[in-house]
Amino acid sequence: MLYEDNHLIIVNKRPGDIVQGDKTGDKPLSEVVKSYIAEKYNKPGAVYLGVVHRLDRPTSGIVLFARTSKALTRLNKMFAERTTEKTYWAVVKNVPPKQNDRLVHFLKRNPKQNKSYANSKEVPDSKKAILSYELIKELNNYYLLKIDLETGRHHQIRSQLSAINCPIKGDLKYGFDRSNKDASIHLHARELKFSHPVKKELIHILAPPPKDAIWDACI
Template sequence: MTKKILSNKSNLQVLYEDNHIIVVNKRVGDIVQGDKTGDKPLNDVVKAYIKIKYNKPGNVYLGTVHRLDRPTSGLVIFAKTSKVLPRLNKLFVSKDISKTYWAVVKNKPQKKEDTLINWLKKNPKNNKSFAYSKEVNDSKKAILHYKTIKKLDNYFLLEIQLETGRHHQIRSQLSTIGSPIKGDLKYGFDRSNKDAGIHLHARAIEFIHPVSKKPIHIVAPLPNDAIWNACL
């Protein structure tokens, strides 16, 4: 089930909305929640959108279900009611939600498709996760499945299914196999993108609606640039 994209003056792309849930397409550079930068976060933009659209007085409730890294783009789900937030959280914890990502890499993985299993340890000082082949102190098991779905002129497009949701998981694990994401200086790519983003996009999500029990399948349009356009 997919809804038509809506937009407002802040360029917010709403991909799906009902009484309980709102799903938006995050742009590169947007932060999902407020941080030390003081930049306006996406959840505030969504609150303003709801307040204006429905002419709501007072504060607007919005629950953040999950996050995407600032340099990435794609699907972000928010809860519009306090009732549905724990139900959505449960979907993520129980892995009853399918998340598909697209990543553009320069170095072709040795295997066309594979399952990567690592133990990730986050270093808060440099906001980076290091991947290990065996469990180390304070590490968390990380599992993803990838397959190469297209060869571009100078790059390769990978489709990724996440089994776990760790800090910088896709970025760290792809770097470990020698295929860092385009633009991702932190994880080994040789140069940055002009917009300071990376070519990692939360492409699709699929789950059973926790209230209506209807199947929901949403696909996020790709950012408009030459590399992403070549992926279609």
């Protein structure tokens, strides 16, 4: 757990965990957190837990849940109006074209492939996707980028970085040449800043990345 009170619970998701249930039938993180709350607070019956946002299964990092319907409604509004600040780390294969840049693409999703394609111009059924990146560290053979999202689209970071020839380490779907042994990708939801939905104070969460040689070199 990264943060917990009567209104919110924030966890550091491991790669491979799913946030909500899907067709695999694997136990989702939301159910794990519900069980944790029920046990810790000795709650009989159903535990309320609202899913505010999701991360892709192979991605790690910050996931925010609401413990009350009031908190969920207010957090959903914040995310919709983009008053939250989300920062990601991505380890990529190639040096980016610029030290820092703002990328604007139009993403078209292919549901059958579960993949989004980045286009430089608007195409039918596409959605505008915007992110800013900064090269913050050079590693042996890899590069660490800090990414600030302006929009939240399906596979947005993965698709947009692939479009500038910077596929994320382990991300076969978007152009990396081999998978990671644990099927993860080196994309991590690193930082989240937002106003508490009830207390109105600033919440600033920083999530340590998973333990491996590449991530360890980033810290």
